[in-house]
Amino acid sequence: MKKLDLYIIRKFLGTFFFSLLLLLCIVIVFDISEKLGKFLENDVPVKAIVFDYYKNFIPYFANMFSSLFTFISVIFFTSKMAYSSEIIAILSSGISFHRFVVPYLISATIIALLSFLLGAFVIPNANTHRIDFEKQYMDKRYTNKEQHIHRQIAPGTYIYMSSYSVTSNVGYDFSIENFKGDTLVDKLTSSRISWDKDSSRWVIYNWKLRKIDGEKETYTTGSRLDTVMAFQPSEFSENPSKIKEQLSFPDLNRYIERMKLRGSSNIVDFQIEKYKMIANAFATFILTIIGVSIASRKIRGGMGFHLGLGLLISFSYILFMQVSTVFATNGNMNPLLAVWTPNILYTVIAIFVYRTAPK
Incomplete structure (x- = not known):
C-alpha cells in the first residue's frame, strides 16, 4: 500500500x-x-x-x-x-x-x-x-488624508475629526464625548490635535471642555493639553478593508479583542x-x-x-x-x-x- x-x-x-x-x-x-x-x-x-x-x-x-x-x-x-x-x-x-x-x-x-x-x-x-x-x-486617488472620522474608542466614548493627515499625524476640528448611558457627561472640542512621537502623547490645541452635571454646566478652556487617549495614529493610516488584509492570525485576535474592549461594533x-x-x-x-x-x-x-x-x-x-x-x-x-x-x-x-x- x-x-x-x-x-x-x-x-x-x-x-x-x-x-x-x-x-x-x-x-x-x-x-x-x-x-x-x-x-x-x-x-x-x-x-x-x-x-x-x-x-x-x-x-x-x-x-x-x-x-x-x-x-x-x-x-x-x-x-x-x-x-x-x-x-x-x-x-x-x-x-x-x-x-x-x-x-x-x-x-x-x-x-x-x-x-x-x-x-x-x-x-x-x-x-x-x-x-x-x-x-x-x-x-493616485490616495491623498494621505482621512475625512469626517467618527470612532468609538471606549465604551461610551466617541471621537470626531473633520480631517486627519496621515503624513503629519494632525487632526482638525477634534472633539471627544463621554456618555453615561444615553446622557452626555462631558465634551471636549479643539481646533487641532497632533501626535507627539517623543512623548507618545496627543497634544490638543485651543481646547474647550464642557462638563454637564444634571442642570449644571461648567466650561474650561486652554491653549495646549498633553494627554494619553485610547487610539493611535496608525489606526487612521488605512481603511478597515486594507487593515484586515495585513493582520496575521495572532494580530487579528489582538485587534478584535482591543476593539471589543473599546465597545466598538465595527x-x-x-x-x-x-x-x-x-x-x-x-x-x-x-x-x-x-x-x-x-x-x-x-x-x-x-x-x-x-x-x-x-x-x-x-x-x-x-x-x-x-x-x-x-x-x-x-x-x-x-x-x-x-x-x-x-x-x-x-x-x-x-x-x-x-x-x-x-x-
Missing part, C-alpha cells in the same frame, strides 16, 4: 501545483497587460514591479483559490484513474474504498496546513508590501477574516472527499462530465461563501455561522456522495 499511497499523493500534489502554477502564469500575463500602461505612466522600476508587487501578489492569489484547485485536481486525476480502470483494479484487489481515500486525505492535510500557514502568517506581511506598492505607484469584517483562515483550510478536506467520491465512478460523459460537475460544485461553494458573508456584514447573521454555513452544508453533501461512491 505504501507504493499506492505515494502514487496517489504524487499524482494529487503534482496536479495541484502544476494547475495552480499554470493559472498563476496566465493571471500574471493578463495582469501585466492590464497594468502596463500605469507602470509606464508612473515610471515604476522593474525591480519594484517584480519584487514589491508580483512577489507579494502571487501568494495572495494562489491561496485565494487553493480550495478550488484542490477540487479540480482531485476530479482531473481521479477521473483519469477511473477511465483507465485503475480504481476498479485497486478495489478488486481487496483494498476498501475507505483505505483508498487515505492518501487523498494525507495530500489534503498538506495543502490545508500550507493554506492556513500562508493565510495566517505569510500573506498578511506580503499584503503590506503589495498595498504599499499600490499606494506609492498605482493609486469588528464583523475582522471576525469574518479570522474565521475564513480556518474555514478555507477545512474546506480542502470537504472538497477532496466530494471530488474523489464523484470522480471515482465510471459514468457516461467521461472526464468532461466530471470536470463540469466539479466546476459547478466548486463555484457554487464560492458563491455560497460570498452570499453568507454578505449577510454577516450587512445583516444580523453571526460571523462564525456565516463563514461555516457553506462548510456545514457541503459536509452533508460530502457524506452523501461518499456513502454512494463505488465500494
